Amino acid sequence: MAERGLKASTEGIAKANQALIRNSLNKAALARDLGLSRATVTNFFRVIPIDRLNFEEICKGLGLNWQEIVDIRVGKSQTEKHQNPTSKNYDFVGREDAIAHLNNLVNEGAKVILIQAEGGIGKTTLAKKWFELQGLEYLELRVGSTPQNLNSVEDWLRVKLRDYFKDNPEENFMIMLEQLKTQLQIRKIGVLIDNLEPALINGKLIEPQHSYYVELLTVLAHHSVQSVTLITSREQIDEHTLKRLQTFQSYTIEGLKQEVWRQYFEICNINIDSDALREMHQAYGGNAEVMYILSGDIVTTSKGDLKYFWKKNCDYLLINSTLENLVQYQFDKLQRDNPQVYKLLCRLGCYRYQYVSIIPEEGIFYLLWDEQKERDKLKLLRGLKNRALVKFSEEGCYLYEVIREEAIQRLKLTNDWKQCHTEAGIFLSTLISNSCQTIIPKITCIKVNDTQEQTYLNIENAKIAVKQGLSKQETIALEVVYHVMEFYGVGCFEELRQEPKVLDNPFFKAIENMVFEYVDCYSNLGLVLYKFALSTQVLGIIDEIEENFIASSKEFEYYQRSLKVSQCFFQTALLMATKVKEDKLMIKLIQYLAECQDFTGMFLYQITKNNESTEAFDKIKVNLEKLVQRFDKLSFEQKSEEVKQAIHSLRINEQYYSKFIATFLT
Structure with a gap:
């Protein structure tokens, strides 16, 4: 696997840590002072290779000679790559x-481009890389980290005129702007205004720098200049003077694609698990800085095992303090700038964005129960759209799980929790027709003279039927159940059905019937096929004994296929039972699944398909583990001797299958 960038030697990182202390700095402050991402600085101190220029910049910021800090073994090869302009920079991917x-x-004529996205998405990296690819020198205006310590635009302009353009700056700011325009009309350079959001409140540039920024950007956007200005910001600029300029454009960038995460993790020598990668990428929205940070965490805390890392941390998306600060900063700023929009963002955390992945605008308006005027609701919605924390499409909006997690925590600190789930449940209820009918899968039985052909057709038709999955109404019904459960603070559907206030509610009764009708239907169909498979196996054994090998071969094939389709029915039923947290149903269905997989595994083992057999037994182990976890979660009153014995038996079975695989299949 190719190395990327430079990393410090053992002695070098010790010197860097000493320099950090000597300069009274921490990593976050160093990153801020250098204009680098916190992930880059963190990776430097974790001895994870970073881009050569960033490595040199960090060493310079610490007052160190980078050549004395670098790991020579890596540095030599990277110096050779640096001399080759076609070599790939793995700090900039996708x-x-x-x-x-x-x-x-x-x-198309743009002179000023605002690059907008949430924190950590890679705005600054993109801007700098674009200048590099164009071969442009660029002047950088560092805005400042808070509204209280904004850098003076006037001072910046004076210094650049004097030191860069070698021009004698006038005292008057407007005259200095004319001097700048004259220089930019004859020189093709770039200007980078990085992290503008501290100078913005609700899209408006704040005093005392407001007029300075507006006038500067107006000059930079003038059609006669040869320069290109890139601005990075987490929120939109909503200044009429600037937005009306045709040479002023905005560009919103999204997170990196999943394949880019895969490639980057592979570069970092991380063992990829496709399911874990997909879930992780989706939860964090492809955020670039998260990718860099997590790569270091996976390597250092989980020995490069992505699956193990995600299993351990999937319920704690903000466990890394850098990520937590990144998200909290954006929430805190919104809370200061616009408390009403902040409140709406927190309320949006009540939706799950899983089974109903996008919430239409009407669903957002239901959460604005305390806003009476339509105009005010639209204004808040616009304010939300100007931030990058909520993703909008033509169908509606959604939150990435990492943002939703923070929104939920903050929502729980308010008095809005129950009301939010009430309104969300009511809204989703409007999407369900009055009939609340379950779509029952139908297995078409075609009568033919040949018994084996009849069997084959029945199995195939069952396979087609199970593909139907949940209907839209059933999916929405599950979300309604979720919101009702959250309102009453119950842990599962069984507890909810015991709530006196929902017992006589006809709408809830209809949803309850839908859930159980669906689960019963699929589990019963699975059972029918499961029993059919066992009967077919017996016929196959009899025909084999009687040396009817052609017939027995077909019967064993049908046996295997029936077991496979029955598992599909059980898994579909389990899907709904899991979504409503119905423990008893889940336990029953997982047991059915384990039994099916047991028969499948033994059959495959007997016909010496060891790889497939191992896979089947591994699935049994997974289901046995799920059963133990499910039993362990039962309340104390439910833990009868029978349940304890079941747990004991399951653990013995786990050991048996582990030993079986180790002895016979490896």
Whole structure:
């Protein structure tokens, strides 16, 4: 696997840590002072390779000679790569489309481009890379980290005129702007205004820098200048003077694609698990800085095992303090700038965005029960859209799980929790028709003269039927159940059905019937096929004994296929039982699944398909583990001797299958 960038030696990192203390700095402050991402600085101190230029910049910021800090073994090969302009920079991946989009905007006449996205998405990295690819020098205006310590635009302009352009700056700011315009009309350079959001409140540039920024950006957007200005910000600029300029454009970038995460993790020598990668990427929205941070955590805490890391941390998305600070900063700023929009963002955390993945605008308005005027609701919605924390599409909005997690925690600190789930449940209820009918899968039975052909057709028709899955109404019904459960603070559907206030509710009764009708239907169909498979196996054994090998071969094939389809029915039923946290149903269905997999595994073992047999037995182990976890979660009153014996038996079975695989299948 190719190395990426430079990393410090053991002695070098010790010197760097000493320099950090000597300069009274921490990693976050160092990153801020250097204009680098916190992930880059963190990776430097974790001895994870980073981009060469960033490595040199960090060493310089610490007052160190980078050549005395670098790991020579890596440094030598990277120096050779640095001399080769075609070598790949692995600190910048997956942004080919973004580079092309910026090129198109510039070719169409844009002079100032606002690159907007949530924190950590890679705005600054993209801007710097674009300048690098264009071969442009650029002047950087560092805005400041808070509204209280904004850097002076006037002072910045004076210094650049004097030191960079070698021009004698005038005292008057407007005259200095004319001097700048004259220079930019004859020189093609870039200007980077990085992290503008501290200078913005609700999209408006704040005093005392408001007029300075507006005038500066107006000059930078003038059609006669040869410069290109890139601004990075977590929120939109909502200044009429600037937005009306045709040469002022905005570009919103999204998270990196899953395949980019995969490639980057592979570069970091991380063992990839596709399911874990998909879930992780989805939870964090493809955030670039998260990718860098997690790569270090996976390597250092889980020995590069992605599956193990995700299993341990999937319920704690903000366990890394850097990630937590990144998300909290954005929430805190919104709370200061616009408490009403902040409140709406927190309320949006009540939706799950899993089974109903996008909430339409009407669903957002239901959460604005305390806003009477339509105009005010639209204004709040617009304020939400100007932030990058909520993702909008033509169908509606959704939150990435990492943002939702923070929103939920903050929502629980308010008095809105129950009301939010009430309104969300009511809204979703409007999407369900009055009939609340379950779509029952139908297995078409075709009568033919040949018994074996009849069997084959029945199995195939069952396979087609099980693919139907949950209907839209059933999916929405499950979400209604979730919101009702959250309202009453109950842990599962069984507890909810015991609530006196829902017992006589006809709408809830209809939903309850839908859930159980669906689960019963699929579990019963699974049982029918399961029993049919066992009967077919007996016929196959008899025919084999009687040397009817052609017939027995077909019967064993049908046996295997029936077991496979029956598992599909059980898994579909388990899907709904899991969503409503119905423990008893889940236990029953997992047991059915384990039994099916047991028969499948033994049959495959007998016909010496060891790889497939191992896979089947591994699935049994997974289901046995789930059963133990499910039993362990039962309340104390439910833990009868029978349950304790069941747990004991399951653990013995786990040991048996582990030993069986180790002895016979490896």
